[in-house]
Amino acid sequence: MxxxxxxxxxxxxxxxxxxxxxxxxxxxxxxxxxxxxxxxxxxxxxxxxxxxxxxxxxxxxxxxxxxxxxxxxxxxxAGGDVELPPGLGRAARAPHVTELTEAECRALLSTHGVGRLAVATAPDGPGPVIVPVNYSVLDGAIVLRTAPGGTPAQAAGRQVAFEVDHIDEAFSQGWSVLVRGPARAVTDPAVTARLAERAYSEPWAGGRREQWLLIEPAVVSGRRITV
Structure with missing residues (x-):
């Protein structure tokens, strides 16, 4: 051949x-x-x-x-779209939107390593901040590492929103999962050691990111768009 x-x-x-x-x-x-x-x-x-x-x-x-x-x-x-945001393609002629079950949402959530964390700022601030973070799912909770004082670290002690998604540009279809719940800083050395051993997603940004943040999913929802 x-x-x-x-x-x-x-x-x-x-x-x-x-x-x-x-x-x-x-x-x-x-x-x-x-x-x-x-x-x-x-x-x-x-x-x-x-x-x-x-x-x-x-x-x-x-x-x-x-x-x-x-x-x-x-x-x-060929990598021609690496610097472009996803979703630039045309919508399909006959899209079908379905609501995902919580089990489906959790299964999709566990396959990902990058999500978006929405953090509320001070009441007199300019508004919520959304940042991409590398994360893992351990025992049903979302865990991630950040730098003390960084934007994700501000989520500790607050209710947050966390989103993951996947877009298939070729077929104009995909899914998204939204998680809402309380976030807390993990300070117990034994727990942080266990998280470091089991987590599979390292922060792409590098540097000393020793603050662990844990998000307990209280409300989980999602949608899938198919053709």
Whole structure:
């Protein structure tokens, strides 16, 4: 097959940007390499090459086939939309909105690592602040690390709102989950040690972020838009 690279005996290398996007989208769709390769009409070994070799640079025809197999766009696979906010595509002709059950909301919430925290400011302040944060779900609660004095740290002792979502640009569909409840700072050294051991999401911002914040979901709601 013409898609097969001339040599594929080398061990796997860290994936480049294209490879990571292909693998991530394949994971989102819960598809194996074999299934995606069959959809795209290419050898499984070639798909593995594209995912694992940073120097891989397929032509437009291959990208088009991959985009179709992965139900996305060439622009997304190529990283052309990384600096753009999600949701710029047109709405679908016949969207269908459904309310998610609490169980569905909690299941979706537990799959994510980035959410938006809404924090109320002082009564005489300019208004609420919304910031993106990396988070984990442990024992049903939302936990995250922040810097003492940072915006998320101001949520301690207050009622907050926390939102996560996913948008499929290619099909103009997606879902969102909204959590409301009290937030509190975690100060017990034994508890913070346990959180540090079990949490799977590290703050992307880096730095010394040693303040743990825990949000107890009191009200959980969500919606899904499908075509």
């Amino acid at each position: 013409t898609d097969q690279p001339s040599s594929y005996a080398a061990p796997a290398h860290p994936a480049g940007d294209l490879g990571r996007r292909i693998a991530r989208r394949r994971t989102e769709l819960v598809l194996s390499r074999e299934e995606v390769a069959a959809r795209a009409g290419m050898a499984t070994t070639f798909l593995r090459y594209l995912e694992e070799q940073p120097a891989a640079s397929p032509g437009t025809a291959v990208l088009l086939r991959l985009a179709g197999a992965l139900e996305t766009t060439v622009k997304h696979l």
